[in-house]
Amino acid sequence: MSNSPENIYSTRLARLRARMAEVGTDLVAVGPTSNMAWLAGVSAHGDERPVMVLVTRDHAAFLMPALNENSVRQHTDLPFYCWVDADGPQDALETMLADFGLNRDGVSVAVDEAMRADFALLLLDALPAAKRQFLGETLGYLRCRKDETEYHQLKENALLTDACVTAAFASLKVGMTELEVVKFIDDFFAANGATTEFASVCFGVNGAFPHHDSGETRLEENMPLMIDLGCRKGGYPSDMTRSGYFGAKPEGYEAIAEIVESAVKAAIATAKPGVRASAVDDAARSAIAKAGYGENFLHRTGHGLGIDIHEHPYISASSDTVLEEGMVFSIEPGIYFAGRFGVRLEDIAIMRKDGVEILSDKPRDLIAAV
Missing domain, CATH: 3.90.230.10 (Creatinase/methionine aminopeptidase superfamily)
Structure with a gap:
């Protein structure tokens, strides 16, 4: 098996989805933290502009400031839902969640505990009925077990x-x-x-x-x-x-x-x-x-x-x-x-x-x- 970065990150995404199925988690939200570096090989520019990777058992994509799109594209093949400063991130996030086809009334979401609070609240405000937890039982569980x-x-x-x-x-x-x-x-x-x-x-x-x-x-x-x-x-x-x-x-x-x-x-x-x-x-x-x-x-x-x-x-x-x-x-x-x-x-x-x-x-x- 190849140890190329592309293979490593695709394997980690597959492992995450398998773990989500095991523990009954519908959505994982990863901010521009060491969790994003582990999962996607991306160390996104950290400022006040919301950026995150959302993962379900069938979909995975970035909510991405357009300002950073071309730079980050060099490091990942995951889809981007981009937004510009003049519009803000809300519409891009809503489109992303709609495309993911989540049942928002009963969704179980695991949120990156290391991401900015305003990023997390942006997502949670869009999923007001979600069952919320941190990453310990999903991505955190996998990070503990080194390959x-x-x-x-x-x-x-x-x-x-x-x-x-x-x-x-x-x-x-x-x-x-x-x-x-x-x-x-x-x-x-x-x-x-x-x-x-x-x-x-x-x-x-x-x-x-x-x-x-x-x-x-x-x-x-x-x-x-x-x-x-x-x-x-x-x-x-x-x-x-x-x-x-x-x-x-x-x-x-x-x-x-x-x-x-x-x-x-x-x-x-x-x-x-x-x-x-x-x-x-x-x-x-x-x-x-x-x-x-x-x-x-x-x-x-x-x-x-x-x-x-x-x-x-x-x-x-x-x-x-x-x-x-x-x-x-x-x-x-x-x-x-x-x-x-x-x-x-x-x-x-x-x-x-x-x-x-x-x-x-x-x-x-x-x-x-x-």
């Missing part, structure tokens, strides 16, 4: 990030600022055909902030550090965290890292098809709590990763999601001590029939920068 094309891109990006974090730790010198390391990361990814999705470089006490904004803190001898980073290439991101030290390890640092690693392993061992995401979170959390540091684990165990850096499934205590083959998510427990340091170890995993495959090849051992 082989997505897997290979995520794997490639994970290996590139392995190389970047190794090089970043090797580049460290006394007096460097966190932002100088971020610049090194930016340059490394750019040299390898990627862009930086994010980079959080945490020197010393800044490692105690799970979401630290890198700044002017300078690297000193005998300092712990943590680097959380990701790139974007081929439309998909990466995400990993490694912890280490420059000079001598702080007292107790290695022991804490061993506890965090035990939590990663507990989560990996628990993650199987049919297991709830909350059970994976509990496994990691229990390993840290049993060591006496439960109150120092400040966040969920993980998040899904796909076109978006954070997407379903979420690996948290409140998640009822049942894990299935093809789901991709992070496993990233951490222990944080305000005013001292933090240790987090993060890998991205894809669910296989007998457990998870870790996308990174880089060990989670503490990295000695000198």
Whole structure:
């Protein structure tokens, strides 16, 4: 089977229609979001002009501002219902819905939760009796289960990030600022055909902030550090965290890292098809709590990763999601001590029939920068 973009997007549309039939959804409305990029390969110009893809089990088309028609046409063969600024989108939308032949009194519509509210209300006002839901059971369900094309891109990006974090730790010198390391990361990814999705470089006490904004803190001898980073290439991101030290390890640092690693392993061992995401979170959390540091684990165990850096499934205590083959998510427990340091170890995993495959090849051992 060809992996051409045309084949990928036609396959995804067919899968969406099959899923709509399974769950009894008549209409799916996708805005100019990552959902549109996944379904149609289109990243439409985002402004106040309504644009969306509407999909039924027999029809699919764009509501499209005429201003963007020729540009977007380069990326999709789906029909367009165009409208101009002088007229507004209402008539084009009404024509589109009429052509789709929907029974508006009983239509079940799934609306992209990430689209602008005014776009969604435009559609819902045209379907006042519709049964409304978000995309979780239709397109969202499919996005959670990555295909082989997505897997290979995520794997490639994970290996590139392995190389970047190794090089970043090797580049460290006394007096460097966190932002100088971020610049090194930016340059490394750019040299390898990627862009930086994010980079959080945490020197010393800044490692105690799970979401630290890198700044002017300078690297000193005998300092712990943590680097959380990701790139974007081929439309998909990466995400990993490694912890280490420059000079001598702080007292107790290695022991804490061993506890965090035990939590990663507990989560990996628990993650199987049919297991709830909350059970994976509990496994990691229990390993840290049993060591006496439960109150120092400040966040969920993980998040899904796909076109978006954070997407379903979420690996948290409140998640009822049942894990299935093809789901991709992070496993990233951490222990944080305000005013001292933090240790987090993060890998991205894809669910296989007998457990998870870790996308990174880089060990989670503490990295000695000198």
